[in-house]
Structures are given as structure tokens and as C-alpha cells.
Amino acid sequence: AQSVSQHNHHVILSEAASLELGCNYSYGGTVNLFWYVQYPGQHLQLLLKYFSGDPLVKGIKGFEAEFIKSKFSFNLRKPSVQWSDTAEYFCAVNVGPGNTGKLIFGQGTTLQVKP
Amino acid sequence: DTGVSQDPRHKITKRGQNVTFRCDPISEHNRLYWYRQTLGQGPEFLTYFQNEAQLEKSRLLSDRFSAERPKGSFSTLEIQRTEQGDSAMYLCASSSGNSPLHFGNGTRLTVT
Numbered sequence: 001a002q003s004v005s006q007h008n009h010h011v012i013l014s015e016a017a018s019l020e021l022g023c024n025y026s027y028g029g030t031v032n033l034f035w036y037v038q039y040p041g042q043h044l045q046l047l048l049k050y051f052s053g054d055p056l057v058k059g060i061k062g063f064e065a066e067f068i069k070s071k072f073s074f075n076l077r078k079p080s081v082q083w084s085d086t087a088e089y090f091c092a093v094n095v096g097p098g099n100t101g102k103l104i105f106g107q108g109t110t111l112q113v114k115p
Numbered sequence: 116d117t118g119v120s121q122d123p124r125h126k127i128t129k130r131g132q133n134v135t136f137r138c139d140p141i142s143e144h145n146r147l148y149w150y151r152q153t154l155g156q157g158p159e160f161l162t163y164f165q166n167e168a169q170l171e172k173s174r175l176l177s178d179r180f181s182a183e184r185p186k187g188s189f190s191t192l193e194i195q196r197t198e199q200g201d202s203a204m205y206l207c208a209s210s211s212g213n214s215p216l217h218f219g220n221g222t223r224l225t226v227t
Contacts, residue, residue, distance in 0.1 A: 036218075043119075043218045044206070044208075044216075044218040046215045046216070049215055051213075092157070100210070100213050100214075100215070101148050101163060101208065101216050102148070102171065103158075103160065105158050107155065107156050107157050
């Protein structure tokens with residue numbers, strides 16, 4: 001069965017530190033990849049997505065992610081975090097063509113940014 | 116775009132009772148999804164509709180769970196004879212075409 005693994009469950013950083021959150025998935029075929037963010041008290045929001053093309057994708061709020069097919073990875077990065085980035089981050093995968101709404105989520109990474 | 120709306124935000128019920136949740140998707144979205152999220156985990160897919168047709172159900176959705184989308188607009192998720200293991204956040208999301216999911220704020224169910 002397909003699965004998504006997020007390596008870090010809880011990350012604590014100081015403002016201006018660089019961020020990298022790991023995400024690996026298990027599926028050998030075509031995938032669509034997503035990072036969602038959930039700020040405290042808010043709903044899940046899309047940060048960025050990868051369907052095809054350039055494996056380095058840029059999202060909102062300065063986030064980017066790189067799809068490395070050979071490593072089955074889609075790590076999220078941000079050069080300099082802000083206190084407002086404190087949130088829970090979820091990596092998700094959609095397998096196969098067509099329905100891009102049926103997602104398999106990782107268990108999430110809680111990011112705490114200290115001012 | 117008023118977003119995906121879910122009602123109620125919180126529901127506390129006693130074991131064995133039935134509960135029903137409602138989801139109003141973004142109006143132009145023809146696909147509607149239900150997910151469940153337990154503490155410390157990511158959301159898990161339960162079921163989805165394209166217009167009024169329920170096209171897929173997860174094995175997580177036991178016989179006690181039923182979802183409907185009678186007119187292809189809002190949807191309801193009913194849980195019969197609730198169990199403590201049903202305690203979770205129930206998330207609704209909608210989309211159209213290949214657009215990403217738009218999630219609601221969820222309904223938090225607590226079964227005592």
C-alpha cells in the first residue's frame with residue numbers, strides 16, 4: 001500500500017534559521033505531490049504542489065520543495081523562517097491519473113519558531 | 116469564494132448515539148471529499164463524491180458510516196451507534212477538475 005513518511009515530528013527553530021522538512025513516499029508510478037500547512041486554529045491550506053515539469057517548485061510565503069524521483073522524496077525548504085511560520089505541515093501524495101483529491105497524508109510535522 | 120463550511124464545529128455525544136455532520140463546499144466545485152484526522156496523525160481519506168454520485172469509499176468507512184450528497188451541493192456524514200474510537204476531527208474538502216483540495220475547518224467529534 002502507498003504511504004507517506006515525514007521524518008521530523010516536531011521541529012523547533014529560531015527566527016531566520018533555515019528549514020528543511022523531509023518527506024518520502026512509497027509508490028513506483030506517477031505521483032502528484034503536495035505540502036499543506038495548518039496554522040493554529042485554521043484549516044489546512046495548500047503551500048505548494050508538484051504535478052510534472054521542473055522538480056523544484058515554489059509555493060506561497062517563500063517555501064519551496066524539490067521532487068527527487070530516485071529518492072522518492074519531496075522535501076520542503078525555506079531559507080529563513082519567521083515566527084508566523086509556526087504551524088503543522090503535512091506532506092501528501094496522490095497516486096495515478098485523474099482524481100487529485102484522494103490524498104495520502106504523512107503524519108505531519110509540528111514546526112515551532114521561536115522569536 | 117466563501118470557502119468550505121462545516122457544521123457543527125464541535126460535537127460531544129455519548130457512545131451509542133447517532134451523529135450527523137454537514138459540509139457545504141465551494142459552490143462551483145463538483146467534487147466533495149470527507150477525511151478523518153486523529154490526534155498526531157495526518158488526515159485519512161474516507162469517501163468522495165462527484166456531483167451527487169459517491170464514487171469511492173475507503174475501507175475505513177464501516178457500515179455505521181454513511182455519506183450523502185443528494186443534490187450535488189452540500190453533503191452529510193452520519194455515524195450510527197458511535198463508538199469511542201470514532202472520536203476524531205472530520206474534515207470536508209472540495210475541488211473541481213485538477214484543482215487542489217480546499218478544506219473546511221472540520222467537525223471535532225468526541226464520543227464519551
